[in-house]
Amino acid sequence: MLDPDIVIIGGGTAGLYSALGIDSWDGNYIVIEEKNNIGWSERTTGGIAKYWLDKYGIHLPDEVISTKIRSDEIIWKNFTTYRVLYNGDIRYVIKPIEFLRYLGNKIKGQIVLGERVLGYRKMNDNLFKVLTNKNTYISKFIINASGPFGVKVKAVDRHDMIIGYERGIKRKDIEHKIRIFFSDLAPMGYLWDFDGGNGTRREGLGFPVYIPMNPKKNLLAFLHAQNWDGEVVHEFSHPIPVAYPLDEVSMGNVAYVGDAGRFVFASTGGGIQGAILSGYNAGISLKHGNFDAYDLWYYNFRKYLLRHYKIKKLLYSFTLEEIDNLLYILKDYKPKTLNPIAELSRVVGYLMVRKPKIILNAIKSWV
Known part of the structure; x- marks a missing residue:
């Protein structure tokens, strides 16, 4: 049994970037991932605003980027189009599986696969006992990257959840462009279509979970109306928390990152940049033996989350x-x-x- 200084719960984007943050000062940690491998799922639209990566000096290698977005189109009900062409790349679209495997290979610490964290509790000597379905670990700190429905994560009200459904299709179109559609098929939400790289398009929609509509049925109706057919290369559906930002993202020696810490930009449903930034900053903060630096970073970053929520x-x-x-x-x-x-x-x-x-x-x- 391992007894690391830090246990990271979850081997997704936030958890692996937490590990990279800890690697920057050679800390002792393990990552516990419930699945049997890293990069097991395509379940993300993969869009990252380049601004946030540049702002914090985070580099992504070309091999994990499928395409770079340089223009937006917003198309509303009567199909009038508002086009925006930027002077440079504004977003990256990543390859989700390759991206996570790249991170998994890059980190220095051990990844424990196939173990589900059942819970954790603080002991009398300021250490934590972390219980999984297979083992027990003792640690000084916990970084909780277990997702929006993970262990000891504050529940999100269903009115602050959207359901997203996406389908990747082999279909050539204008490269480096994203389209946003406002339609009755995505009430209080929108549909998207963007370049997925390698001759594919990523088509999807999102709207609040409490609306009694079938997202897959609505997306297929939309694609049929556009005559956008092609071989399906992936499809997924998943809930996305678009909730009011937490007041605090650490409690003592436990920090919450990624979806577990509500780092999703609520107006767009985009969570990858929040996962990267929160994870990395939480990991770096522990160089000083606490999460104080992470809390300070969050104090400044929270205003962006709050603005998106409004x-x-x-x-x-x-x-x-x-x-x-x-x-x-x-x-x-x-x-x-x-x-x-x-x-x-x-x-x-x-x-x-x-x-x-x-x-x-x-x-x-x-x-």
Whole structure:
């Protein structure tokens, strides 16, 4: 039985980046992963905003990137299109399985596969006992990267969950582009279509879980209407937490990262960048024997999560007709930066000046 200084629960993106953070100062840890291998699933759309990687100096090798997005199209109900061409790459689309296997091969610590963490508790001597279905481990610190429904993770209200369904199709189209569609087929959400690399497109949708609609049926209806057929290379469905940010992401010697710490940008459902940044910062923080540096980083990062949550609530309060109206106004809007947070704020301000009544009524409906 191993008794490491740090136990990382979960071998996904957040857990493996926690390990890389610890590797930066040669800490002693293990990663416990329930599945029998790393990179077992395709279950992520794979989009990462390049801005966040650049901001924190995180590099991804070309072999784990399937394509680089340079333009956006937002298409609303009447199929009027708002196009944005950026002066450079704004997003990376990763190869999920290759990405996780790359991380698994890169870390220095041991990965324990095929063990499910049942729970953990603090003992009298400030150590933790971590119980799995096969072993018991003793550690000083725990990094919880067990996902939104993991062990000792604060539950998310169903009204703050969306259901995402995606299908990868062999179909050539304009490369380096992502399309966002607002439609009755994705109420209070949207559909997406973007370059998946190697002659494939990733088509999907997301909407709140409490809406009584079948996401797969709706996506297939959408694809049929567009005449977008092709060989299916992957498909998956999974719930995504888009909840209000936690007040704190560490309690004593336990830190929560990735989906376990609600590091999902609620307005888009994107969680990979949050998993990378939270995991890496939690791991680095332990160089000083505590999570104080992680807490300080979160204090500054939380404002971005909160801003996304407010924008999500704003979007939920709009009707499709109001979205059509607002997006039509945006046809003249030009982005000034590759910073997604700054651009979201500028968009809201731009709309507020031109359609204050719609924006204010939406705000009143949920404040």
